[in-house]
Amino acid sequence: MSEKTYTRDLGEGVRxxxxxxxxxxxxxxxxxQLEVILEGKWKPVIRYDCSHNFAHIDRYNIRGEKVKExxxxxYEDSLTLADEDININWEYYKEKFLKGEYS
Structure with a gap:
């Protein structure tokens, strides 16, 4: 079994x-997971994961509410999609989140 974990800064207050x-x-x-710092705490903006035994996206708004897709x-293709999507679209997701919309 092999594990890989890292955190990458994408911009000021975004990782x-x-x-x-x-x-x-x-x-x-x-x-x-894409996170932004808000009031001194890291908040999730969008998360790709496979909890509950299926691949899905959790999209958050600034109030901490989420929708699941x-x-x-x-899992392999979902992981690739997650990395590519967040790397390309993080600024868009951050902007929507800070406006109070779901990412």
Whole structure:
């Protein structure tokens, strides 16, 4: 079993947290989350993960409310999508979040 964890700063007060675990070369667990610092605390903006035994996206608003969206992909493809989406769209998601909208 292998695990990889890192946090990457994307801009001032914005970061991406990445975690995944593989077994025999297959992704068996993952979380990729965009966070912004708000009132001194890191808040989730958008999170891709596979808790509850299925891949999905949790989209948050500034009040901490969330909506869940299923991802109909393998864990491997969902992890790739999560990394690419957040790397490309983090500024857009941050802006929507700070306006009070779901990312």
């Amino acid at each position: 991406k947290r990445h975690y995944h675990r593989t077994e025999k070369g297959k992704v068996i667990d993952f979380v990729v 299923d991802i109909y992909l393998t």
